Amino acid sequence: xxxxxxxxxxxxxxxxxxxxxxxxxxxxxxxxxxxxxxxxxxxxxxxxxxxxxxxxxxxxxxxxxxxxxxxxxxxxxxxxxxxxxxxxxxxxxxxxxxxxxxxxxxxxxxxxxxxxxxxxxxxxxxxxxxxxxxxxxxxxxxxxxxxxxxxxxxxxxxxxxxxxxxxxxxxxxxxxxxxxxxxxxxxxxxxxxxxxxxxxxxxxxxxxxxxxxxxxxxxxxxxxxxxxxxxxxxxxxxxxxxxxxxxxxxxxxxxxxxxxxxxxxxxxxxxxxxxxxxxxxxxxxxxxxxxxxxxxxxxxxxxxxxxxxxxxxxxxxxxxxxxxxxxxxxxxxxxx
Ligand SMILES: [Zn+2]
Numbered sequence: 001x002x003x004x005x006x007x008x009x010x011x012x013x014x015x016x017x018x019x020x021x022x023x024x025x026x027x028x029x030x031x032x033x034x035x036x037x038x039x040x041x042x043x044x045x046x047x048x049x050x051x052x053x054x055x056x057x058x059x060x061x062x063x064x065x066x067x068x069x070x071x072x073x074x075x076x077x078x079x080x081x082x083x084x085x086x087x088x089x090x091x092x093x094x095x096x097x098x099x100x101x102x103x104x105x106x107x108x109x110x111x112x113x114x115x116x117x118x119x120x121x122x123x124x125x126x127x128x129x130x131x132x133x134x135x136x137x138x139x140x141x142x143x144x145x146x147x148x149x150x151x152x153x154x155x156x157x158x159x160x161x162x163x164x165x166x167x168x169x170x171x172x173x174x175x176x177x178x179x180x181x182x183x184x185x186x187x188x189x190x191x192x193x194x195x196x197x198x199x200x201x202x203x204x205x206x207x208x209x210x211x212x213x214x215x216x217x218x219x220x221x222x223x224x225x226x227x228x229x230x231x232x233x234x235x236x237x238x239x240x241x242x243x244x245x246x247x248x249x250x251x252x253x254x255x256x257x258x259x260x261x262x263x264x265x266x267x268x269x270x271x272x273x274x275x276x277x278x279x280x281x282x283x284x285x286x287x288x289x290x291x292x293x294x295x296x297x298x299x300x301x302x303x304x305x306x307x308x309x310x311x312x313x314x315x316x317x318x319x320x321x322x323x324x325x326x327x328x329x330x331x332x333x334x335x336x
Contacts, residue, residue, distance in 0.1 A: 043250025044221035046070045068179035071219040076264035078124035082145025086190040112252035118259040129274030132185035134173035139271030146190040170216035184217040201237045
């Protein structure tokens, strides 16, 4: 009896049970690390600094932490499409119009609590002007158009992407003092990418790209949340036709609450023809406004640091199990 009470308690636990307990604890710790590594809802609002790669960003969310936050202050904006479509890839302006209206319905259909978003989105029809930019002294249009030749933009990702490494580009013209958006234009890189409404494994889904760029047009920046429309990259054949809760949270943060719809006509009236007018392009600063842009990266989503840390942890776990746990079990067996 005395001998029983003096015996070390651990010897009453079979070695196989100790092994299972340790592995279970390690797995719990590992999955806790994975869950901790996934960012919480982390939509980002574009700021006047978003297009600058040197701009300071939150290390966890990637959101810009400086600059003036950008958003529309009016109650309604319209989107027009370029009347040429894409002769190079055979996509008509009618197809682009249908996709644009689908994107308008998806973003405009978001509910924030019991109410829809307070920014009405309308389709303005096709326009002959396909020049992105802002006309300070004339009419304007928020144009969505293809660029079959002369794609000029580089991705503003931190991986040094080349000019052919992005699918779309959104220009934002805003009031320098207040961050109020006054114009936006979306260009689609049909020079380097093949778009389709039914993409195969080498083509890019048109609605996925337009939906993403329209998010920028509303004032959202890239999100690091996996599966969100505002994630920075998209691979060929990939479809994202539904907003992620993170996308909805972002648009509701900017446009929740009530506001009068008012006029949907852009500054200076809706411009069909832009010939002969002064047009401000990205980097141009007038007395009142500045034009900036953001590009949608082409290619698969990059693995983030959390995944690499997790893989390293798994490797360490395997090594620890092989050498440390194995030795401990040996010593237990010898003692017994
Ligand atoms: Zn983007």
